[in-house]
Amino acid sequence: MTSPLTNLINTYHELNASEVDELEEEPSALEFLQFVAKNRPFVVRHAANSWTASEKWVADYLRQKMGSDKVKVAITPLGNADAVVQHSHGSLVFVEPHEIFEPFTDFLDDTQASSSRHVKYAQTQNDNLRNEYANLLPDVPTDIPFARLALGQSADAINLWLGDDRSVTSLHKDNYENIYVQIRGQKDFVLMPPVEMPCVNEQLLQTGRYVSADDGELIVRLDEEAERIPVATWDPDEPEQRTTPYSHLAKPLRVTLREGDLLYLPSMWYHKVSQRIGDEGFVCAVNYWYDMDFAGNHWAQTTFIRDVYQAEQMKPVYPKLETGDEKVTATNVV
Amino acid sequence: MTSPLTNLINTYHELNASEVDELEEEPSALEFLQFVAKNRPFVVRHAANSWTASEKWVADYLRQKMGSDKVKVAITPLGNADAVVQHSHGSLVFVEPHEIFEPFTDFLDDTQASSSRHVKYAQTQNDNLRNEYANLLPDVPTDIPFARLALGQSADAINLWLGDDRSVTSLHKDNYENIYVQIRGQKDFVLMPPVEMPCVNEQLLQTGRYVSADDGELIVRLDEEAERIPVATWDPDEPEQRTTPYSHLAKPLRVTLREGDLLYLPSMWYHKVSQRIGDEGFVCAVNYWYDMDFAGNHWAQTTFIRDVYQAEQMKPVYPKLETGDEKVTATNVV
Numbered sequence: 001m002t003s004p005l006t007n008l009i010n011t012y013h014e015l016n017a018s019e020v021d022e023l024e025e026e027p028s029a030l031e032f033l034q035f036v037a038k039n040r041p042f043v044v045r046h047a048a049n050s051w052t053a054s055e056k057w058v059a060d061y062l063r064q065k066m067g068s069d070k071v072k073v074a075i076t077p078l079g080n081a082d083a084v085v086q087h088s089h090g091s092l093v094f095v096e097p098h099e100i101f102e103p104f105t106d107f108l109d110d111t112q113a114s115s116s117r118h119v120k121y122a123q124t125q126n127d128n129l130r131n132e133y134a135n136l137l138p139d140v141p142t143d144i145p146f147a148r149l150a151l152g153q154s155a156d157a158i159n160l161w162l163g164d165d166r167s168v169t170s171l172h173k174d175n176y177e178n179i180y181v182q183i184r185g186q187k188d189f190v191l192m193p194p195v196e197m198p199c200v201n202e203q204l205l206q207t208g209r210y211v212s213a214d215d216g217e218l219i220v221r222l223d224e225e226a227e228r229i230p231v232a233t234w235d236p237d238e239p240e241q242r243t244t245p246y247s248h249l250a251k252p253l254r255v256t257l258r259e260g261d262l263l264y265l266p267s268m269w270y271h272k273v274s275q276r277i278g279d280e281g282f283v284c285a286v287n288y289w290y291d292m293d294f295a296g297n298h299w300a301q302t303t304f305i306r307d308v309y310q311a312e313q314m315k316p317v318y319p320k321l322e323t324g325d326e327k328v329t330a331t332n333v334v
Numbered sequence: 335m336t337s338p339l340t341n342l343i344n345t346y347h348e349l350n351a352s353e354v355d356e357l358e359e360e361p362s363a364l365e366f367l368q369f370v371a372k373n374r375p376f377v378v379r380h381a382a383n384s385w386t387a388s389e390k391w392v393a394d395y396l397r398q399k400m401g402s403d404k405v406k407v408a409i410t411p412l413g414n415a416d417a418v419v420q421h422s423h424g425s426l427v428f429v430e431p432h433e434i435f436e437p438f439t440d441f442l443d444d445t446q447a448s449s450s451r452h453v454k455y456a457q458t459q460n461d462n463l464r465n466e467y468a469n470l471l472p473d474v475p476t477d478i479p480f481a482r483l484a485l486g487q488s489a490d491a492i493n494l495w496l497g498d499d500r501s502v503t504s505l506h507k508d509n510y511e512n513i514y515v516q517i518r519g520q521k522d523f524v525l526m527p528p529v530e531m532p533c534v535n536e537q538l539l540q541t542g543r544y545v546s547a548d549d550g551e552l553i554v555r556l557d558e559e560a561e562r563i564p565v566a567t568w569d570p571d572e573p574e575q576r577t578t579p580y581s582h583l584a585k586p587l588r589v590t591l592r593e594g595d596l597l598y599l600p601s602m603w604y605h606k607v608s609q610r611i612g613d614e615g616f617v618c619a620v621n622y623w624y625d626m627d628f629a630g631n632h633w634a635q636t637t638f639i640r641d642v643y644q645a646e647q648m649k650p651v652y653p654k655l656e657t658g659d660e661k662v663t664a665t666n667v668v
Binding site for chain 1: 338342368370372373527528529628632638
């Protein structure tokens, strides 16, 4: 008998395309809700072409609007903020970036130069466009009308993302319905549906944070006190590494957002994001987070998948009984 | 550790009400789709009060419209069409009704009298309002506008249900989004969400059909050739009988439809239906079936629950190791 988790992932793929739908134009609220109901992503090319941000957000304009206002910047050695890092003692650690406040103009200089010793990324994800970057807020819609109507709520957070092409956001998921809009440069998304949880090799990892040593080097300081947190450790771009028995069943969806493109990234979908700078020498995007609905089946069933996977991990697995000459070897034990 | 299935059912209940939402008025397409997305039922009282059927469907009118047109009638000894029956050889059998064609007026006479030796029920569920009962179709909407718009399709079937209060539809589920409208009498629905599959004690049963013996008695004839089919055998009205280890976790929702009330019965929900006659001496309802969407997570995840439940059933369960005097008895083996 096929294992239930294998059957789940295969059934999902039989019933769903392995590519992201492209819509001709912005959906109506009703059309949007049909995608939310199915928990399926889509992209609308050029949806934000008429936004003021799409026209005006060149480096000079941003410098003029933000000036020397201090902004929070994430700093990492390799562009790996909120990422899995192999610690010197050998085990995997989930590392958060070093964070500093610095004048916006200094940050943008470094970002455009792409030459700073460490990688900088403005990615606070705390509704920063209505706070730190409020000077830029008038250049984007205060809400996405089709989403507000469909979900019956306003955006919970509007975030600005600004960095260079060295930053990569590693595979993770959010409990939000997400409307992601590219303003400058490109982003390459790798997307995986919630049913592929058994593929991503979620592990309970110790957490840490990059801190600046005396010589300016960034080193990982472990949070000795903190509880371990569950982190996806499989990388769809290195599919043979850190696998689970289910990783080979995954069919990650890939989509590239170019300037003006809009992506609906459904709640609980795993996503990995890398990026490429545009003519202005930086990458910039805006996203709108809407609270997901925990009622109905969605949350309960997604949690169930994880529970079943974890219960299976805890089960002792015995080698198959061999009746002939063949010996039971370590490789028989999956 | 709580078993994943227990956790699933409990989590669902923590996040969802154990009663059916009542809407003040018919939902918009968008509001309806929000319920479909959550796979949650609702009722709208008096929604069909302005339908011609609500005004005109008294016995005389039906006789006049249908006359002696032959209609298909299900006949059972106890009102148990498509029901689980304990066969004389002891095992459970899923029994379909004896079916006859008879003039509508004869059928209605018997139904009103509620005195026929056997129980009759017009319940063919094969789009009968657009076929057998087409004379009555002009008295109901050809579609439910909010459902058609939300689901992007017309009704796949429109069914008339006509019987007396002896008929009970036993617990089952359909792969349709269902809009159910009460015209005469009342129906008592017991509803259970798809995550409660482990509670309903689904068993693979042999099928059979009532046939009329020489003396007019209805007896069960087994379909010896047919494949066994999965049938829910737990009855929410006899919750201590035929239980599974999960049945006690179920929280069946109960709602009574009175004349003019409309129920949205979401796809894959288990439902048991009993009924009470109105002033005209019969019970009559109309339902609209819309194809459910098999894409997204819904079908795959619902199938997964069954797979996990069945895999658990097949696992050998060993008695707990006892270290003291207490002996391992049969009751230790669940």
